[in-house]
Amino acid sequence: xxxxxxxxxxxxxxxxxxxxxxxxxxxxxxxxxxxxxxxxxxxxxxxxxxxxxxxxxxxxxxxxxxxxxxxxxxxxxxxxxxxxxxxxxxxxxxxxxxxxxxxxxxxxxxxxxxxxxxxxxxxxxxxxxxxxxxxxxxxxxxxxxxxxxxxxxxxxxxxxxxxxxxxxxxxxxxxxxxxxxxxxxxxxxxxxxxxxxxxxxxxxxxxxxxxxxxxxxxxxxxxxxxxxxxxxxxxxxxxxxxxxxxxxxxxxxxxxxxxxxxxxxxxxxxxxxxxxxxx
Amino acid sequence: xxxxxxxxxxxxxxxxxxxxxxxxxxxxxxxxxxxxxxxxxxxxxxxxxxxxxxxxxxxxxxxxxxxxxxxxxxxxxxxxxxxxxxxxxxxxxxxxxxxxxxxxxxxxxxxxxxxxxxxxxxxxxxxxxxxxxxxxxxxxxxxxxxxxxxxxxxxxxxxxxxxxxxxxxxxxxxxxxxxxxxxxxxxxxxxxxxxxxxxxxxxxxxxxxxxxxxxxxxxxxxxxxxxxxxxxxxxxxxxxxxxxxxxxxxxxxxxxxxxxxxxxxxxxxxxxxxxxxxx
Numbered sequence: 001x002x003x004x005x006x007x008x009x010x011x012x013x014x015x016x017x018x019x020x021x022x023x024x025x026x027x028x029x030x031x032x033x034x035x036x037x038x039x040x041x042x043x044x045x046x047x048x049x050x051x052x053x054x055x056x057x058x059x060x061x062x063x064x065x066x067x068x069x070x071x072x073x074x075x076x077x078x079x080x081x082x083x084x085x086x087x088x089x090x091x092x093x094x095x096x097x098x099x100x101x102x103x104x105x106x107x108x109x110x111x112x113x114x115x116x117x118x119x120x121x122x123x124x125x126x127x128x129x130x131x132x133x134x135x136x137x138x139x140x141x142x143x144x145x146x147x148x149x150x151x152x153x154x155x156x157x158x159x160x161x162x163x164x165x166x167x168x169x170x171x172x173x174x175x176x177x178x179x180x181x182x183x184x185x186x187x188x189x190x191x192x193x194x195x196x197x198x199x200x201x202x203x204x205x206x207x208x209x210x211x212x213x214x215x216x217x218x219x220x221x222x223x224x225x226x227x228x229x230x231x232x233x234x235x236x237x238x239x240x241x242x243x244x245x246x247x248x249x250x251x252x253x254x255x256x257x258x259x260x261x262x263x264x265x266x267x268x269x270x271x272x273x274x275x276x277x278x279x
Numbered sequence: 280x281x282x283x284x285x286x287x288x289x290x291x292x293x294x295x296x297x298x299x300x301x302x303x304x305x306x307x308x309x310x311x312x313x314x315x316x317x318x319x320x321x322x323x324x325x326x327x328x329x330x331x332x333x334x335x336x337x338x339x340x341x342x343x344x345x346x347x348x349x350x351x352x353x354x355x356x357x358x359x360x361x362x363x364x365x366x367x368x369x370x371x372x373x374x375x376x377x378x379x380x381x382x383x384x385x386x387x388x389x390x391x392x393x394x395x396x397x398x399x400x401x402x403x404x405x406x407x408x409x410x411x412x413x414x415x416x417x418x419x420x421x422x423x424x425x426x427x428x429x430x431x432x433x434x435x436x437x438x439x440x441x442x443x444x445x446x447x448x449x450x451x452x453x454x455x456x457x458x459x460x461x462x463x464x465x466x467x468x469x470x471x472x473x474x475x476x477x478x479x480x481x482x483x484x485x486x487x488x489x490x491x492x493x494x495x496x497x498x499x500x501x502x503x504x505x506x507x508x509x510x511x512x513x514x515x516x517x518x519x520x521x522x523x524x525x526x527x528x529x530x531x532x533x534x535x536x537x538x539x540x541x542x543x544x545x546x547x548x549x550x551x552x553x554x555x556x557x558x
Contacts, residue, residue, distance in 0.1 A: 221544035265500035
């Protein structure tokens with residue numbers, strides 16, 4: 001027996017499409033339906049085998065066992081009330097958004113079996129063309145239950161992410177947003193700013209250092225502006241912390257303080273080693 | 280006939296060792312001698328086939344056709360006067376240091392056939408254990424001639440770097456240092472500061488974004504403190520530019536200015552595309 005008889009994926013982009021491909025490869029879903037307003041993308045998702053059929057009608061969710069909300073947050077908020085009315089009682093619903101506090105609070109109020117999820121998969125490349133079944137393998141998924149989250153729903157969703165190959169962490173939504181402000185949103189803000197700083201005519205005299213440090217500045221500007229704004233306070237705090245660290249390095253340099261400089265760089269290098277160990 | 284009969288490499292670390300391996304693989308040198316005060320590293324370089332024999336005596340440079348200065352800048356400065364006395368008249372000498380203005384000015388005064396070079400190869404990993412013959416292939420080498428640089432020496436060194444597989448750029452030393460402050464030293468300062476900002480307990484909830492953005496913070500703290508100090512004024516200027524860019528992003532976020540934010544991110548994303556095109 002499949003884990004889910006009928007799965008509806010709202011939004012067949014990079015993450016939605018990859019989930020469709022992964023569910024099918026792992027034989028976890030009977031049928032997968034793409035719910036999309038972007039007919040071209042959804043048709044491509046079908047050609048790629050990420051979904052079995054395409055619809056633009058919410059009615060498709062009526063007998064779904066799992067609904068995956070993988071569209072932009074605004075679109076999810078738009079359809080949520082109408083979607084909630086159509087779901088059968090035990091249908092599980094998850095989202096995959098990068099910030100959790102607001103979306104989990106709103107959707108949990110509308111949908112009894114909602115479980116907030118954030119798979120830390122994907123890259124600076126977006127869209128169904130970059131979808132792959134294996135992007136979740138070896139990656140992390142943070143699940144963000146709240147007091148009202150049903151234990152049975154949480155267990156099944158945890159099991160789903162484990163079957164897709166991710167390492168699962170459970171964090172309260174507010175904690176998730178504070179952590180990700182540092183480990184994901186700040187690096188993006190820094191990478192965008194760094195790329196913005198380099199004069200165009202200098203670009204060709206560069207190496208892998210610049211390339212890797214700015215890779216994520218190739219990310220979509222609308223998606224990331226929305227993520228930044230949705231986690232505004234936490235991100236502002238993390239940017240302030242970073243500014244303090246950079247100012248300390250700059251001061252050591254101004255003072256020609258080799259000892260202080262070496263200490264700052266050494267602490268960072270050691271933390272980098274710890275990062276490689278825990279990842 | 281080999282391009283060089285006898286090559287002496289002073290400093291058999293990542294770059295010196297890799298040059299030895301590359302010279303041998305391409306059959307560009309009759310014999311390669313490692314001049315080193317670190318016997319253990321030099322012996323390893325010999326075992327790896329990067330050099331034919333090891334010496335700690337400057338006398339080895341007496342009949343060399345090419346001397347490659349790949350040790351830390353302080354050590355190079357220490358031996359330079361004594362080395363200069365021993366060289367035969369047409370011996371070419373290059374360095375591989377990451378900043379050029381000071382070293383090129385000092386060594387050009389001592390050694391008639393000196394040509395300043397900066398191969399943008401290697402990674403955050405240092406030492407002879409990470410040396411490889413192919414690290415120069417597809418990379419960039421900036422050669423930094425000055426008014427007194429002999430045309431014949433410059434031509435031969437240009438030809439050497441091309442044979443090693445690098446794309447060669449010629450820049451005056453001061454210009455090199457200004458450009459590299461932005462394209463290499465600033466990304467390092469930013470990566471060290473970013474890594475220093477992330478709380479330890481958050482590290483495990485992270486993805487490839489943090490990993491790539493901080494890769495170069497795994498670099499050696501002594502080497503990079505020295506590079507930062509040797510290019511202090513230019514680096515301070517590039518850090519200031521970056522601080523202005525980051526402050527603009529932060530302000531847009533404080534003001535919840537989606538339009539401004541999107542514009543900043545989009546400009547960075549487009550510049551990133553240009554970076555991938557020119558590299």
